[in-house]
Amino acid sequence: MASDIRTSELKSPIDVAEYLFRRLHEVGVRGVHGVPGDYNLVALDYIPKVGLKWVGNCNELNAGYAADGYARIKGISAVVTTFGVGELSLLNAIAGAYSEYVPIVHIVGTPSTLSQRDGMLLHHTLGNGNFEVFANMSQNISCAMAKLNDPHDAAGLIDNAIRECWVQSRPVYITLPTDMVQKKIEGDRLNTPIDLNYPKNPPEKEDYVVDVILKYLHEAKNPVILVDACAIRHRALDEVHKLVEKSRLPTFVAPMGKGAVNETLPNYGGVYAGTGSNEGVAERVESSDLVLTIGSIKSDFNTAGFTYRVSQLHTIDFHSTYMRVRYSEYPGVSMHGVLQKVTARMGKLNVQAGPAPDNKIAKKDQGMSQGELITHDWLWPRVGQWLEPNDIVITETGTANFGIWETKFPEGVTALSQVLWGSIGYSVGACQGAALAAKETGNRRTILFVGDGSFELTAQELSTMIRNDLKPIIFVICNEGYTIERYIHGMDATYNDIQQWNFKDLVAVFGADPKKSKTYQVRTKQEADNLFKDEDFSSAPYLQFVELYMPKEDAPRSLKGTAEASAKTNAKQ
Template identity: 90%
Template structure:
């Protein structure tokens, strides 16, 4: 008996693949990342039919990084791979997105349902007839799974997966067998948009928590606000901004929360990361009698090696799935509704001002004598002076990731880094995705700072940027290898060295039009200063690539602190007394 829905029974028949891609278009996706393979080729034909563009990456890992960067700008992304060999190459990137709450729809073109049912010995399999093994691998790094094996269920499964991806802000896994791509399903469902709203809190519970929060907030003598990554990931920034501006309380960000707060506000105080904090920040935050912590992720690199000194007894935690007031936890009460009501009811609060960060370069670092080398202490405040409102700035795990803490942003900047997962080379792929999102949404500059070692892992995505006519400004920090690893262990070890490339020459190697690209080599402070003052360079008219040379052993203070703690943590179990 046929399992298909007969076209005559459908009001508006539509193929499964077109339905899927039109739903992705509905939620804001315009560029689809991925790599073609024989089990997804027919599905790829439907991408332009749905008003989407195929990006086409150099490999699946890079495609995943790119989808991650795209989602952090656009709100959600999609990546298509083929069964087995393709999807496994993507998993590192998907795991990173899962750990850092980034919503990616991962679509896998799989063998036909008949081939799977009969356990055929197909290519891209393990040769044992098990077609579930790869889906099982994705199980723990996806918040929802949709196997489109039956046209009766396909539309419902697609809608549910996309909704979960959006609401939980994590990757979902969708399999599309080759014989399901062109099956007809009901297209009338497309007239009703997917419900992407967050479930409301129980009113009684929410009001109770709001009263508890207000009680401690009004009693506090010097409260502060600390904003972290999950405020961004769970789309609570509107509520957070209203709370910050109306309260007037000193507000700080954790490293993963950079970009969550308008840093031009008078009550913005800088980055709090324990011992790695901006000047004056640790003293102000740690002396507060109440810390309103919004969306915290207290990982090692996000806290400069677990050097937070804030007691839970003086903390109120706002999260997407629960609230915690001191040591009392309220599950199922999310921060969106609580923040709105606290803001509307808070009244007058006790305010003790915090520090006021700037982008001033310390006197000891201001020297511009001939041949003076570029240092991190000079570079990052200078970058802050050069940045423009609404820039997108990406920093790779390593010196750049820690250096950006010392940069005060203009309004509207989006900061992208992978502080928790920390996969080396992430930022190059993410830059491609972010630059594509910037192209789709307006004229925002996309700026990447990446170490030479990291760049060598994913350099091929420079080719994808050129192919898609993207215009990022790429700074490759040339400091002879893996500086962050050197500080953790092996300062002069050969495994922390890399082959020295002629990095900027890759722009022409990858086929860039000389009229649509430009490269630079910068080795001194004066050369860097001249570049930052170059109006054509700053206007980002086309792809620009900068070799930025820095001393091998120079690093931001916060990196040195965190690396030292990481080194001790790595050996602590071995040398217990």
């Protein structure tokens, strides 16, 4: 059982739960996601006391997706569940955040330390007296764990967990037993902010790596830059943009890195994903004699089915914990300091121009005749023409995620997708979290593109958006089921079909004020084009929901190729 600290020994006594939530406020969290349960209820009372807002989700899985979307915009997030039944419902979302480097603080309200010590037969347990089993499940998808079983070390454990969450950009797991919530600990620590700085590289080692990189960079005849997701997750975008702008080298993004680079820069060249690349990109990247990859994650969907054709002999990889120059690896050297010094010392480089993507619709797709159906080849360049600077664009795993590769962004657009983990339904919850973060940080439009099949998994979060007076623009792509699965296997199989809903009617079903919401249905290019031209619609004054109909078997070119490669990988024996 936890031993008490004498309150008289404390300079500024503060309850454990209040300390925890004040630390979360300190690092930028303002909205706390989750679902109430009897083991976390008393702790939830502290949330409004410290200036935080309880979001209140429809279920824990959705709360996890929402916390993921919120963290990608705000930098970190928090989600609260109850022991056992609540935390297990969240784990799919936390696993996704772990795989994609998203920092979420997962707080679990647990039975009291006394109940756990005595192995009591409590609800939400397996009935075997084992209170560690659920924490053990979370251990492999958390970069740090803090079990607040003793007030003596609670503050230190909280501070360490939040720091690791931020620095490693991955989820952490904190247990808060019911009898610890109101225990007094030293609040004087709050006067010293948590140190969120990245560790500095050893100077001599860093300088050596920089010299090696510059040697190859100056020798290269046609070098290029390729930016990926970990440049975003590990907060290296300032360093990346200085390198891109000063070097003027052709710069590309991987699908998971979409939005990492200002796409209005003259040297931005588009999306590189092997055979799924934008026009002219694969030829330019693969013919380069030196590729600087920053924050690379070479997963199957991020490389269009492992179709990269870039030799490691011609590659320099920048990562958060190591550098790799051709075949030589330098552990313990972070990309942050290296990028700064390479940019400062680079001098004159050999620059050969790359492709210049735009949002022009191909001539074959420009037709707007009466009743002409919306196609992916037409839609995604048209979306690019409609987007505005600083928009937040969320795309579901499937047609939308692959389609957005063909969209050139205005400056400042943030793109959210779950390319590596790929849990369908993710984007609806993520939209709620991103829209809340957008509401907290300024007037940024939040736009979601989600397939009808994926939407049906997590549709309840539309209710949470309405409850919190959020104003996303939601496009549900109505194409009769799981299109990406159809292309992998079973084009006409019944298991890839779904029940057809009256999707837009859910806005009213979930209780939206008709004066604070609007729904649309578009079936043709002309109807969609008219909607994009509608200034009231584009101003996003309230929640707007669009049923956007597309042919069942239509899909982006990159999806078709990736699905074919995935099917071959699945069939290997």
